[in-house]
Amino acid sequence: MSKVGIKDIAAETGVSIATVSHALRNPGRVSDETRRKVLAAAKKAGYTPNRLAASLRTARSGNIVVIIPDVADSLNGKIITGIENVARSRGYSVLLGNTQGSEKREREFAAMTLSSQADGIILMSHRMPFSAPAGGLVIDKLPPIVNGCENTGVDGIPCVSVDDRQAAIDATNHLLGLGHREIAVITGDMESASSRNRLQGFREAMQAAGLPVNEHWLTYGNYLPGDGEIAARKLMVQKDRPTSIFCFSDEMAIGCMHALQEQGFKVPGDMSVMGFDGIPFARYVTPSLTTIAQPTEEIGANCARILFDLIEGKSPETLQTFLPHELVVRESTSPIEQNRARK
Amino acid sequence: MSKVGIKDIAAETGVSIATVSHALRNPGRVSDETRRKVLAAAKKAGYTPNRLAASLRTARSGNIVVIIPDVADSLNGKIITGIENVARSRGYSVLLGNTQGSEKREREFAAMTLSSQADGIILMSHRMPFSAPAGGLVIDKLPPIVNGCENTGVDGIPCVSVDDRQAAIDATNHLLGLGHREIAVITGDMESASSRNRLQGFREAMQAAGLPVNEHWLTYGNYLPGDGEIAARKLMVQKDRPTSIFCFSDEMAIGCMHALQEQGFKVPGDMSVMGFDGIPFARYVTPSLTTIAQPTEEIGANCARILFDLIEGKSPETLQTFLPHELVVRESTSPIEQNRARK
């Protein structure tokens, strides 16, 4: 039983393969009569067109590759879900490019566009996975590409994310509103613009409140729970301690709370903790985590929509898409008065 | 600047395209001299072979599709990571088949093998995504396929998972060992063999201890935190309450604990809670969760290895691969004495 191809359907139906193809792809091009016959024969024979052949001919793979540090990350998982949904609805498939942060892998996956395996790239990284020729990267030499959550800084590449700066301002203002003056920060990877923008927002909010930023209380993390634990321990041994900690990811915030509680500190009694991301588990830790929720699925979906438009030749309306974030107040932050009372 | 193809390299080098192809794929087939020239020209021109064309010719897409209910799930994310790593090392790419449990989507993704988009399937579902012809499914009419964590029950399909029955026995024995006699269970989807096997293991362990299973305390969930919350609330209003709850997923256990604590019950003081899966967050909830850890990445990696062997014509050594689970004892379970004391 060799595989059934378009020829078999043509033979079965008594028409040419061109007609079969038209009947399938281009209904108006053949008579209803013929179309019915072809469809029936195709169904009967269980014919599934070979997508490779079609892609080769049309120079469209119908795939996109999403380059992302870690699928297993709560945030990324949701983003991919958003991408996947849109992709399926538009007839595309998604190739997974899990990089663990490795630049080499980022480039390998990006190269799939060069070998016609993928028509475009959704890039959740701050690095451009292509070498710049002399004179720098030129956008129209590049395959269609969209930046999600991150920003490579290369001109002309659409970006979709929350307004990190404003989100950090909102987060900081929440803490300030509770009376906190002494706020520590655990950042993400400072190579990435998102983390830099958040820090920037934090500084602006502090400045606007007329408060100094204590650089002692700035710790550089990398989004993982372990980073939060380490940072928390480092902060706790300092003589002058902050009254609250703003973490640039929920995972770090959760690790941070864990370490604090382990050492006998009460959250939020002794220390308020604020997260960022809005992962589902933030609700379930104790105390539940106050955070800035990102519209993750929507970010993914928007990336996908823009990318498909790009692939199909429409240029995006705007290069920078900010999706709304949301301050979710839960139990891990409380007014400073309460703090002092306990001390 | 049209795309550079094998012809260009051939022209540039002054050899035939056959020679270029050999130089690239089949080093022994050409002289060192020629090979060097070809490689140099290819590099200089930035030649990347069109994978679609190669795949069409060789009838090998180099892709596999992993059909999975939800990438965003903590457990699945890790499994995919394991798959991805092995895939990359063997030169395969992975297509993502996110189904949200929909059978329709499972079939759509499975059909990628029919259209030559994928060479094989890793299936994390308990349903076969192909219609059975008269006479039932025959394994050698099917594309290469491996079952991960689940089992379709179709003969001849390799399965990789933990020994769910034994794992449930271990979990139950842990609770029994702490003195618990009254154990409630929140199951997963009972359509799936894994959940059925776990329940079976639970029953066996209870029976071995000479204890009855109280069917009132059996709740059917679907692995999500919300299911745990609902189940917990349902259990708490019953007159006779168990002293411990065995949840078939950590997510449910976490939801369960959350609901219990919300209603003023102490975990583990009033109620011990046991999970299943060993997701990273289990460490970070309060109290930290006792659970059965699955070797998720290894499960993924093994699925992938077996699938690639299958694709490449080697038949698997064994159809049923059990990977070792591990009982991770944390704070959410405690001896019954403590329970009674508080009451």
Place this chain on the structure above:
DNA sequence: TTTTTTATGTAAAACGTTTTACAAGTGCTC
């Protein structure tokens, strides 16, 4: 020297589609 093997290169077919350019038939208009 002649014959046989080995090394290296190539022409051409094949993979399974899509699409262009053309042909033939049908009906309509004037």
Place this chain on the structure above:
DNA sequence: GAGCACTTGTAAAACGTTTTACATAAAAAA
């Protein structure tokens, strides 16, 4: 009845590789 437009169908080229079968030259064996 000629001219025209429209409808429907088809032959054949093209997409960019891999691979088979063969050719030639050089080296080895006789």
